[in-house]
Amino acid sequence: MDFLKQFGNYAKFIVPLRLEEGYGLTRKTAERAMDCGEKADLFIALDCGTNSVDEAAFIQSQGCDLIIVDHHQSKQKLPEGVLLVNPHVEGNGSDSDFCTVGLVFKLTHGILKLKRDQKDPTAFNITLRDYLDIVSMGTIADLVPLTRENRIFTRIGLKALSNTKRKGLGSLMRVSGMNAQHGVKPVDVSFKLGPRINASGRLADASLAVELLLSDDSAFCMETSLKLDSFNRERQEIERSIVEEAKRQVERTQADKSGLVVFGKNWHPGVVGIVASRLSRDYDRPCIVLGKEGDLAKGSGRSVEGVNLVQALSGFSDRLESWGGHPMAVGVNIQIEFIEELCSYFHEAIEAANAAPAYEKTLEIATYLELENITPQFMDEFDFLQPFGQENPEPIFATRSIRFRQRPKIFKDAHFRFSLSDKYGRPLQGVAWNLANRVPKTDTLVDIAYRLAWNSFGRQKALQLELVDWKYSKLA
Ligand SMILES: [Mn+2]
Structure with missing residues (x-):
């Protein structure tokens, strides 16, 4: 938005309302985006759209060009003329691990080079480095590997973040209790800035966080940062209530089980990891907590010392949609109809693991x-x-x-x-x-x-x- 405006474009944005419009680039989202008063001639979809074939055709049919910037695996061919900026295209994949904001940075870099070749004076007044504060935040929060170019983005970007000129980020750091003069660390992004930015999308409209990042109005920035902070507290409250609900489920149905599996169709997949950690610690037993997303149950497992979860689950892998992780923590996707089977399997598997000699806990020393x-x-x-x-x-x-x-x-x-x-x-x-x-x-x-x-x-x-x-x- 900021970059496009520098070149005199009239840019607007929307963020999908997940509950009303669905995930990603849906028809409803596209319609709302294009209903912005004036006739749009360029549509840029970020972090979605790679497999939205019909929606892409719809956008084109409105006389609008379409650029899709995304890092999800492509499965279908998009209509002719759609510009796809995505390193994971079938048959043409790369091992790039940029998240979307990294790809956006690459796109702006490309546009800037082109504009400089064309001797556009604006292009010589833009320092792309100034955007790395935002790029580093997205790269850390999206949990992509901090190696290769992502490492450069974050190393330089975290310094840029500690002296950011963006008023919204300044006020968000203040309400998060951060002292940026000592430098900003990845944990500050993961545990302070990220959760507050995400909280608005979970509980209200995610566009509030975007407005905060774009705003130049100090009063608005402070007010919005405080709002995001209270949304974040509300999210923590929700986490606590899910922990309680999960515990009631354990007491009711699994009090005598060696491995616990709990499922709540209203539990947000974004919090199940935290809930699983709490449960496995409080009950001192391995635990899998499943929430629902679409038709699938998605969840996280956490183990206790001496029980290898990867080993324990490997006997059930043909029933799982996808899964992976390490001995102490796994991620699991499963069809809802198989959950009951997983419950009884998991109890047996943990019984067997408990009977076997425990492996010794190790620490990797650099x-x-x-x-x-x-x-x-x-x-x-x-x-x-x-x-x-x-x-x-x-x-x-x-x-x-x-x-x-x-x-x-x-x-x-x-x-x-x-x-x-x-x-x-x-x-x-x-x-x-x-x-x-x-x-x-x-x-x-x-x-x-x-x-x-x-x-x-x-x-x-x-x-x-x-x-x-x-x-x-x-x-x-
Ligand atoms: Mn993404």
Whole structure:
């Protein structure tokens, strides 16, 4: 929108109302979009439309050109003349993993090059880099791998986001309690900005979030950010009520089952993962929570220590539409008529898994360090690996045979702080979240696994170890 307007186009947008108009590029959505007063001559569909053959023909029949920018797999051939910007076209696929906003960036880049070749003066006043704040947000929130070009988008884009000139993003960061001057991290996008932007689409009209990103009016931006924040709280409320409903279902029908499967046709597939985590933790049993989308039940499974969910489900794979994941977490799509069968299968499979010897929980260690290796210079170099996220997880380091000289200090009953010193006597501070029930003895050799971060407070920052796990050293 912003880019098109710079070239003097009169651009309008709509976001589909999922409940009334359905998902993606439907006839109803297309009709509403084209009913904008003046006759539209170009229609750009984003993140949808690849397989909307009839709708594309309808848009063309109205005398309108159509560009589809999308990353969903193409299954059908679109009418002649439709411009499809999509790396996943049958027989012509690429291994690109851009999400739609990344593709939009590519499209604007292409248009800009063309306009510069044509010596359009506007084209020389646009810096595409200024759009990377938005590109990085979409790339992180859509959970595409943060490797290759997506990594460049997010690395540069997160810096752009921390000094964004977009008033709407500034106010949204403020209501989210973010302090952008210390930099914006992928977790800020995933847990603070993203949920608030998405909340309006779940509960009201998603176009509110788009208006916020486009607006130059400070008062409107603040008011809208506060609205999105309250929608987000409402969403959390809904999550809580689904957890309660799921628990009632467990008590009623599965209290004696070793593996739990619960289904709610009104549960939003976007929250089932969180609900499954809660249930498996509270009942200390593997759990699959299914919501409904279209004709399918879509859900998430979460396991408990020692039970491999991928192994447990593999015997049922011929009944599943699609599924995948890792030992502790899976995603499952299943026809609703098979859910009952899944319930009894899952109970048996978990019984069998419980009877087998448990596998030992492991941690993947990036590398072993000596404490004296952890210097500000090391941290500067470590920073080049950022941003961490999908397919570029934050490394966990480990150090063998160290001693806690001072007793760690427990706080809030759940966590503890500790201080270590390297062989030159330089102190290193650390924190251990949720490990207060397992505090290492002092003056005993232990191996520790940890993450490294700068802890910022006010204008100061200090190096901090975040303890992930520890064990007493095996003596040679
Ligand atoms: Mn998408």
